[in-house]
Amino acid sequence: MTIDAAIAELSTVLGDRLSRSKSDLDLHGQNESYFDTTPPDAVAYPTSTEEVQEIVKICARHGCPIVPWGVGTSLEGHALAIRGGVSVDFSRMNRVLSINAEDMDCVVQPGITRRALAEELRATGLFFSVDPGADATLGGMAATRASGTTAVRYGTMRDNVLGLEVVLADGRVIRTGTRARKSSAGYDLTALFLGSEGTLGLITELTLKLHGQPEAISSAVCAFPDIHAAVSAVIATIQMGIPMARIEFVDAATAQAFNAYAGSSLPEMPHLMIEFHGSDTSVAEDATRFGEVAEEFGAEGFQWSTKTEERNKLWRMRHDAYYAIMASQPGKRAMATDICVPISRLADAVVETQEDIAQSGLYGPLLGHVGDGNFHATIVTDPTRPEELKTAKALARRMNERALRMGGTVTGEHGVGMGKIDYMSEEHGEAWSVMGDLKRTLDPANILNPGKVVRLN
Structure with missing residues (x-):
């Protein structure tokens, strides 16, 4: 069982929609943060749930890692193929499947972006509320349990996803949730996959709650x-x-x-x-x-x-804001990080963080969705001076420790990926081992986005 064997078999299924070109591999190995470029071995472009299912079955047979890809806006290395394998690019699964105006919901494929969905909804008088800023895909937003500027009123992806279609590591296709606004029927599997960052399954369809445009x-x-x-x-x-x-x-x-x-x-x-x-x-x-x-x-x-x-x-x-900050520092790189604290501790957390950054000598503007206690630091470093990245990581570590000390979380919306994984045990305690148990149950071969969120091997 090898990655090359999986790729050879995938090529017979996908044809020219399985790419090994250097430009494609490089594109899917990049990120918007400080992590090194990490190209996958191949990039798959499925067009249907059935093709995703076939990709997963082939990769499972050969023990080939699978990493889902939206548009690559994640900041904690979520979409990097750190153990090689196949990057599954959902850009060609980008349709609105239905809009149910009377029920104020819609069904979409994972590759549609937030702005494209907004255009589709423009004539309906409805809108999808979650606004992380970046024009991310809805699948990626669900996988990272995204939020953003409007979360203070309308909630995060957790509050606005009614159901999912997911391909599991063994190739089974399951549906979680319904179009009903509430249910007491069994475990909340929708919530389980929201924020799982592609480590438990590949999201192939989303049912989303919509809101009426305000007067x-x-x-x-x-x-x-x-x-x-x-x-x-x-x-x-x-x-x-x-x-x-x-x-x-x-x-x-x-x-x-x-x-x-x-x-x-x-x-x-x-x-x-x-x-x-x-x-x-x-x-x-x-x-x-x-x-x-x-x-x-x-x-x-x-x-x-x-x-x-x-x-x-x-x-x-x-x-x-991110691009404005980076434009003011040409030739530099950024380590963007976030924490979230109870609202009563927000002022203390922000002031302590600003003072800490000022003492470091680095440039690190602060901004954020302070209505729900969440703020970000964009710590800028010179790539020719590795000691600056070391200082930036120390600043981020102290931000994380500060958040936990104040009863908060090390990430309000960026997610875990690789960048926050070292703090999961401290934040969750024994609950982190339960997350590992869930991962082993649903993905015993650890082929789905390995090395993210939990540590198995």
Whole structure:
């Protein structure tokens, strides 16, 4: 049993949709973080569940690793074929299979991206709420249990996936969940596969919850004198029960990067970006209440808008934060990492992290979805100075330790992959060994994305 034997058999099934070209292998060996390029041995492009099933059966017979691939936006090395094998690229399984407007749900293939789905839904008056920023695939978002800017109101992928179709390591195809909004029938297998990062099965179909487009939307950006004031305003807003659709934080360094990259004119101070959804009346009332709270913490320079083009510009700027930061540091690489803490500890976590980064001498802007206690650090290093990467990893380690000390998690949305695996035992204790037991049961040969989330061998 060898990888080459598996590839030879796969080529008879897929023909030219099994690629071994250097360009394809290199593309599927890249990542947006600090991990080395790790090309797979081949790239498969299935077009149906049946083909995915056949790929898995062939690879299982030959003990060949299988690594699912969406668009490669993951930040913890999730999609890298660190033990070789076949990268299964879902880009050709990218259709909306059905839209059930009356029930406010849809069924999609895993390779469709978030923005492509939004286009398909545009005429229905419905939208899919999970917005991680990157134009990720829905399959990848489910596999990493993604969230993003709107999670504070609409929840994460955990709250918005009703059911899945999954190909298991032995080639069985199962369906989890139904289109009903709740069920008490057995174990919640949908939740098991959400966040499993391709280690338990390959997702081939998703049933998603949709939401109605709000009657009115209002967005704003405002500056604060310091990080503590901005985060304290977030905590106060949440504790007052003001229903925000988004509330994002960026520090002064990120605001500076926005100005250079997007041509904005933000004061070089910490900022909050806010959005409210509802009726004309409720949005106006919520905006007024938030403004009063924010001003108590020194907010200034409010820029409110209900115009679609202006709101889109604001959130495009936020979504492009990573690229803005990297554009300000040409020739550098980034280690992007995230933690999530209880909302009451958020200000402490953010301030301690900022002070830690400042003392390191590295450039590391902070930003995040602070409405649910989740924030990110983009720690920039010079690839010609390996000692800087070592320093960055030490900073990330202390962020993770800080999160656990404060009762939080080492990753609110990036996932585990390889980058966070060293902290799983400390966060989960004996529960991590239970995760290993589940992996051994569903994938005893350890062919599905080996080396991620759990350690078996």
